[in-house]
Structures are given as C-alpha cells and as structure tokens.
Amino acid sequence: DAGITQSPRHKVTETGTPVTLRCHQTENHRYMYWYRQDPGHGLRLIHYSYGVKDTDKGEVSDGYSVSRSKTEDFLLTLESATSSQTSVYFCASGQSNTEAFFGQGTRLTVV
Amino acid sequence: LAKTTQPISMDSYEGQEVNITCSHNNIATNDYITWYQQFPSQGPRFIIQGYKTKVTNEVASLFIPADRKSSTLSLPRVSLSDTAVYYCLVGDERDDKIIFGKGTRLHILP
Known part of the structure; x- marks a missing residue:
C-alpha cells in the first residue's frame, strides 16, 4: 500500500475553534485529495491538489481551506469549526x- | 465527469458469485471505469479498472459491453469479508478530480 498517513486520527474540538488536519504521503504522488464521509452522503470531495501550491475546490468546499507547500503534505483547515463539520x-x-x-x-467531532 | 448509477444495496450469500452493475450513459470516449471497495472504518481501496471488454485480476472481474454505457463488477465466490461498499467511477486522466457516488452496500450473509 502507498505510504499515506493522516494526523490526528481522532480529534474533538469546540465550535468556533480552528482545526488543521494533516495528510502526508511518501510516494511522490502529484495529486492529493481531501474527502469527508457522512452517513447517507458517501464520500464527498472537499478540495484537491494537482501540484505544489496548485489547489482547487471540490463539491463541498465552504468552510474549508487547504495548502500544499510540499509535494508530500496536504493540509486541510477548518477556520472556525461548526457542528456540521463533524x-x-x-x-x-x-x-x-x-x-x-x-x-x-x-474522525473529527465538533462540540 | 460522467454520472454513474448503481444499486444502493445488495445482499448475497457466501460462496455465491456477485455482480454489481453500474450505469454510465454519458461516458466519454477517453473515460476509464474504475471500481473501489471500502470496508467499514477504512478508506476506499482501488480494486479494478478497465476501458472495454473484460478485465480480470486476483480480486474481481470487470465486464464492459461494446457501447460502454454500463459495466459489471463480478466478485467470484464471495465470503463474509467481502461485505463492503463498492464504488463505480468514470473519468479520464485529464480530469483532476475524483468524484465518488454513494456506492453499493454489499452485505454477504452466511
């Protein structure tokens, strides 16, 4: 399997706080993606990247931002977490x- | 990106062959058909991809008719561990995005 790791694996945060999730890959892959999965909705694309500093919006990007300063890292930030982002x-x-x-x-829980 | 339609859920029994059909009427000339498998509490896993006719690997077979407007994922002799959600995707290398539908929830019974 490709070396791709996410951190943290679990997080509980309060409404209104910023949260950053990290994705790290060791395969020198060009493309990276962030999805969210909720019951009844399947996998929905939030943001994706097609190269360093090249990112674009997916299907459900409101409330999320991303950054990719290195090939191996793709960060997802919730500027002000809401319960709907659980x-x-x-x-x-x-x-x-x-x-x-x-x-x-x-697994992110916003309380 | 071509839209795909697949059954929401299916049940089958251990030892049976399971066929999951996906409709993609608007498939484009350069599009490939890709299937992913997702077990509970895990990320999806690529299982097979094809362009036309038939593709087989150690996990599954993929049947694509000549008009390519549908495809069928075939799982031979399923076991309880094949219980998962199966996603059908259509796209080509020029698409930057990978869009998943809701998939087919396959439940294997003893």
Whole structure:
C-alpha cells in the first residue's frame, strides 16, 4: 500500500475553534485529495491538489481551506469549526487521477 | 465527469458469485471505469479498472459491453469479508478530480 498517513486520527474540538488536519504521503504522488464521509452522503470531495501550491475546490468546499507547500503534505483547515463539520475525513493521493490511495481517516467531532 | 448509477444495496450469500452493475450513459470516449471497495472504518481501496471488454485480476472481474454505457463488477465466490461498499467511477486522466457516488452496500450473509 502507498505510504499515506493522516494526523490526528481522532480529534474533538469546540465550535468556533480552528482545526488543521494533516495528510502526508511518501510516494511522490502529484495529486492529493481531501474527502469527508457522512452517513447517507458517501464520500464527498472537499478540495484537491494537482501540484505544489496548485489547489482547487471540490463539491463541498465552504468552510474549508487547504495548502500544499510540499509535494508530500496536504493540509486541510477548518477556520472556525461548526457542528456540521463533524465527520470522518479521508485524504488520498495518486500519481494520476485514475487510481487513488487512501489514508485511514480522521474522525473529527465538533462540540 | 460522467454520472454513474448503481444499486444502493445488495445482499448475497457466501460462496455465491456477485455482480454489481453500474450505469454510465454519458461516458466519454477517453473515460476509464474504475471500481473501489471500502470496508467499514477504512478508506476506499482501488480494486479494478478497465476501458472495454473484460478485465480480470486476483480480486474481481470487470465486464464492459461494446457501447460502454454500463459495466459489471463480478466478485467470484464471495465470503463474509467481502461485505463492503463498492464504488463505480468514470473519468479520464485529464480530469483532476475524483468524484465518488454513494456506492453499493454489499452485505454477504452466511
């Protein structure tokens, strides 16, 4: 399996606080993605990156920002967390967009 | 990106062959068809990809008819551990995004 790790794996935070989730890959993949998964909604793309400093919005980007200053790292930031952002977040990477390798997920709870 | 339609859920029994069909009427000439598998509490995992006719690997087979407007993922002799959500995706290398639908929840019964 591709070396892709997410941190933290679990986090509980309060409404209104900033939160940053980290995704790290060791495969030198060009593409990286952030998804959220909620019951009844499947996987929804938040933001993605097609290279260092090259990012774009996905299907549900409101309330989220990303940064990719190095090939191996893709950060997802919730500027001011809300309860609706309670979810499981998955990061993925791939050399092309036809195959992505996923991390183990981060369970975020906003109280 | 072409839209895909697949059954919400399916049940089958251990030892049976399971076929999950995905419709993608608007598939483009350069699009590939890709299937992912997701176990509970894990991220999705790529299982198979094809462009036309038939592709087989150690996990599954993928059947694509000549018009490519649908595809069928075939899992031979399933076991309880094949219980998972299966996603069908359509896209080509020029798309930067990977968009998942809601997938098919497959439940294998003893």
